[in-house]
Amino acid sequence: xxxxxxxxxxxxxxxxxxxxxxxxxxxxxxxxxxxxxxxxxxxxxxxxxxxxxxxxxxxxxxxxxxxxxxxxxxxxxxxxxxxxxxxxxxxxxxxxxxxxxxxxxxxxxxxxxxxxxxxxxxxxxxxxxxxxxxxxxxxxxxxxxxxxxxxxxxxxxxxxxxxxxxxxxxxxxxxxxxxxxxxxxxxxxxxxxxxxxxxxxxxxxxxxxxxxxxxxxxxxxxxxxxxxxxxxxxxxxxxxxxxxxxxxxxxxxxxxxxxxxxxxxxxxxxxxxxxxxxxxxxxxxxxxxxxxxxxxxxxxxxxxxxxxxxxxxxxx
Ligand code: DGL
Numbered sequence: 001x002x003x004x005x006x007x008x009x010x011x012x013x014x015x016x017x018x019x020x021x022x023x024x025x026x027x028x029x030x031x032x033x034x035x036x037x038x039x040x041x042x043x044x045x046x047x048x049x050x051x052x053x054x055x056x057x058x059x060x061x062x063x064x065x066x067x068x069x070x071x072x073x074x075x076x077x078x079x080x081x082x083x084x085x086x087x088x089x090x091x092x093x094x095x096x097x098x099x100x101x102x103x104x105x106x107x108x109x110x111x112x113x114x115x116x117x118x119x120x121x122x123x124x125x126x127x128x129x130x131x132x133x134x135x136x137x138x139x140x141x142x143x144x145x146x147x148x149x150x151x152x153x154x155x156x157x158x159x160x161x162x163x164x165x166x167x168x169x170x171x172x173x174x175x176x177x178x179x180x181x182x183x184x185x186x187x188x189x190x191x192x193x194x195x196x197x198x199x200x201x202x203x204x205x206x207x208x209x210x211x212x213x214x215x216x217x218x219x220x221x222x223x224x225x226x227x228x229x230x231x232x233x234x235x236x237x238x239x240x241x242x243x244x245x246x247x248x249x250x251x252x253x254x255x256x257x258x259x260x261x262x263x264x265x266x267x268x269x270x271x272x273x274x275x276x277x278x279x280x281x282x283x284x285x286x287x288x289x290x291x292x293x294x295x296x297x298x299x300x301x302x303x304x305x306x307x308x309x310x311x312x313x314x315x316x
Contacts, residue, residue: 003099006097006139012256013079013253014079014252014253014255015042015255015256015258015259015262016039016042016077016078016079016134016253017042017043017076017077017078017079017263018034018038018041018043018044018078018081018082018248019044019045019046019050019073019076019078019080019081019082019110019264020034020043020045020046020075020081020082021045021047021069021070021073021081021082021083021084021085021088021102022047022048022064022084022085022088023044023047023048023049023051023052023054023055023085023088024047024048024049024052024053024086024164024215024216025047025049025052025164025167025273025276025277025280026084026085026160026213026214026215026218027045027047027085027263028045028047028280028281029214029215029217029218029235029237029280030107030236030237030240030241031037031043031045031082031084031240031281032213032237032280032282033237033240033241034082034240034241034244035243036241037088037241037245038211038241038244038245038248038254038255039260040254040257040258040260041122041248041254041255041256041257041260042255042259042260042261042262043261043262043263044073044076044078044262044263044265044267045262045263045265046057046064046069046072046073046249046263046264046267046291047128047264047265047267047268047273048069048266048267048296049138049266049267049268049269049273050123050266050267050268051065051091051267051293051306053087053129053157053160053270054085054087054091054129054131055087055128055129055130055131055132055155055157055160055213056129056130056131056157056220057087057131058091059090059091059131059135059301060308061084062087062088062092062131063091063092063308063312064300064308065088065093065309066083066088066091066093066095066096067092067096067099067299067307067308068296068297068299068300068304069296070096070099070100070104071100071300071301071304072291072295072296072299073297074100074101074102075299076263077250078102079102079253080102080104080105080244080247080248080253081096081100081102081103081104081105081106081128082104082105082106082107082240082244083096083106083107083239084107084214085107086108086111086129086137086212086213086214086236087108087126087128087129087131087132087213088106088237089091089106089108090108090128090131090132090135090137090138090286091131091133091135093106093108094311095307095308095311098307098311099304099307101182103251105185105240105243105244105247106240107236107237107240108132108137108138108141108212108244109141110236110239110240110243111138111210111211111212111234111239111240112141112142112144112145112210113141113145113239114234114236114238114239115142115149115208115209115234116142116149118147118207118232118234119149119208119232120207121205121207122146122148122149122207123149123150123152123204123205123206123208124142124149124150124151124152124206124207124209124210125153125178125201125206125208125209125210125231125259126138126139126142126151126152126153126154126209126212127153127155127156127159127198127201127209127210127211127212127213127216128153128155128156128210128213129155129156129157129160129213130155130157131148131156132155132212132213133153133155133212133249134155138151138153138210138212139151139153150205151202151215152196154198154200154201156161156193156197157215158193158197158211159193159197159213159215159219159292160189160213160215162189162193162217162219162314163215163218164203164215166183166218167276167279168276170308171246179262186197188222190219190222191226194222194223194226195226198223198226198227201226201227201233202226202231204291206231207230207231207232208231208232208233208234209223209227209231209232209233210234211233211234211235211236212228212236212280216235217235217237218280220233220235227248227254251260259303261286262285262286263286263287263289264277264285264286264287264288265288265289265290265291266289266291267288267290267291267292267293267296268290269290270289270290271288273285273288274288278282
């Protein structure tokens with residue numbers, strides 16, 4: 001029976017989980033915000049830790065990952081997919097929206113929208129991975145919303161490494177660990193990199209800076225310190241959570257929270273994911289499972305491969 005034809009399917013649709021994925025742990029910053037805004041929703045999260053980072057990879061490879069993981073989530077009966085990774089959104093959101101039969105929400109457009117709302121002098125900075133910045137996805141998204149805004153972009157890949165290393169150091173809450181001047185390690189490594197990445201953006205006079213990578217919200221406090229108090233930092237997580245909420249509400253698909261479940265999966269080590277993930281989520285994830293990358297690879301069947309080839313031929 002088509003969904004519009006009756007209530008029973010709609011009822012079960014409400015209880016289906018939201019699927020969220022990222023190249024690794026960073027997308028938990030988005031998942032955390034979705035769980036805060038929508039505490040009654042069930043969640044399935046996949047962190048593709050074994051194949052992280054996506055940032056330096058060819059767009060074609062990232063698109064393949066998007067299709068594999070989108071299919072993996074679809075098989076878990078999700079009602080909406082969140083591509084909680086800027087690099088994957090830039091490379092494959094449009095393709096995923098075409099292929100999967102549930103709404104697919106990315107993180108680039110929500111971040112761009114928040115930046116356009118926030119800027120007063122209409123000069124917006126964006127930092128992200130090489131893949132995200134080279135794709136021009138943020139510049140396109142910002143200009144589509146307001147052609148009068150000038151975008152200044154810089155790839156800041158070493159910030160990802162810094163967060164990854166930082167996650168493996170210490171065991172206190174990440175927010176505490178990342179408090180400005182709170183730790184010798186972050187101070188020395190961070191400020192040296194920050195000069196390279198952020199000084200040109202400061203000189204461009206941006207009044208708004210988009211943290212266009214899932215890892216960067218974890219560096220929010222020290223980035224703010226370098227950029228100065230007048231620059232507004234935008235993390236896509238909050239806007240993305242709002243978009244997820246609006247989409248589910250508009251479709252009548254919000255859960256009532258009675259039977260909430262959560263499942264976290266990683267292509268890396270499950271115990272490590274649970275430990276490091278707890279530092280981002282602020283609590284222990286309920287369940288963490290391991291998924292072999294090979295289990296994802298086989299999901300890219302001939303139908304998905306054909307859709308990918310068609311998509312790439314169109315954008316070539
Ligand atoms: N999740 C990626 C992003 O938001 C950052 C890490 C990576 O390069 O995979 O772009």
